[in-house]
Amino acid sequence: MTPEFEQLKNDPDLEAVSGPNGTLIFLDGSSYCIVGPEFVSVEESDCYSFGDTREQAFANYVAKTGERK
Numbered sequence: 001m002t003p004e005f006e007q008l009k010n011d012p013d014l015e016a017v018s019g020p021n022g023t024l025i026f027l028d029g030s031s032y033c034i035v036g037p038e039f040v041s042v043e044e045s046d047c048y049s050f051g052d053t054r055e056q057a058f059a060n061y062v063a064k065t066g067e068r069k
Contacts, residue, residue, distance in 0.1 A: 001037045008035060021067050025054050032057040036065065 001022075008016055008024055016026040025034045028050065034057040036047030049064050051057030061067065 002040050004041065005035060005037050005039045008039070019054070020058060023058075023061065025057060034058055034061045036061070036067070 005024070008014060008026070014026050016024040019025040019034055022037045023034050025032055027033070031050045031052060032054050033048065033050050034054075035045075038047050039045045042048060047061075047065055049057055049060035051060050
């Protein structure tokens with residue numbers, strides 16, 4: 001787990017919830033964002049994705065990272 005991931009996990013304003021495979025899911029504007037435990041930033045990481053629903057965000061995450069439920 002990166003310090004950046006821990007910061008997102010412990011941010012009370014973010015209202016992140018635990019997702020499959022140790023991920024975090026939260027609203028980012030009007031889209032859901034999912035990040036993996038190795039997340040550092042959008043520029044430096046591949047373990048994140050967006051979607052209109054939580055399910056779509058996770059499906060996009062699986063397609064991007066190859067991780068499964």
